[in-house]
Amino acid sequence: MPTVTIRPAREADSATIMRFVRELAEFEREPHSVKSSEEDLRRDGWGDTPMFEALIAEVDGVAVGFALTSRTYSTWEGRPGLFVEDLYVTPDARQYGVGRRLLAAIARRAVERGYRRVDLNVLDWNPARGFYDRLGFRQMADWLPYRLTGPALADLAADDRAADGAA
Template identity: 50%
Template sequence: MTQIRSATRADTGTILRFVRELAAFEREPDAVEATEATLGEALFGDAPAAEAVIADGPQGPVGFAVFFHNFSTWTGKRGVYLEDLYVTPEARGQGVGGALLAHLAGIAIDRGCARFEWSVLDWNADAIAVYRKLGAVGMEDWTIQRLTGDALVRLAGR
């Protein structure tokens, strides 16, 4: 049986390993720049940028989720934004991903959030099918926009 718990600083190495495995799954194996130090500070430092939960199976950690609060001016309330969710290949199909999502939905309810949102790669049909079964609706009129690197510096005028 899977148990979901809040991550601690001692989980930082496991979280980073899962992030790297997720990046490989998402066809970006060299994109991870985070280190244990930067990830530990971001999740467990004096001003955490995000939170994480760990899914523990009988043999140890089998998945994780990293999330943070966003805000909707339309509802006037916070939301939960799921940044990453990952389940190890050997634990897939056993309800671990669903347990992580249900846990985060509970956090959203407990904290009075109006929404629980995340992004999914358009080629990940298996994940999309699971999300639709849960009742998630794709925001098909919206696209994600991102500034990084030189473009971000240029826009900032620096």
């Protein structure tokens, strides 16, 4: 049985993480949506105020996956949580429990820090939904994700009525 290792990502892993981001986007049928670069990862993942943390999964010393998380805050829980932005394992390494180990490492990190939850999003067609269910994640059917980007984001930011506190 191969040796699976989960370790914190280092800045030197930025190219590997970027490769995995592109592979994940390809799997999710959205390769054109990746706008980030290796330089973005370096800038935002390391330094005085990192925007994210990442873990690298290795099988026999070869990188085969990653997980990228950022901190959230729940006013209901009164505690922070972790949001899993990306979780990816190469297809040939999925048979070794790498995804489970990555999520277990994230769960340990959350528990050790006193965080109360770990959240993630899954595409409705993704067969990994069963995997997440088996681990104890629950779909929040009543909560629908919304996103503001691009021109709509710029338009709202420029709205003078929003700047003075008017709703």
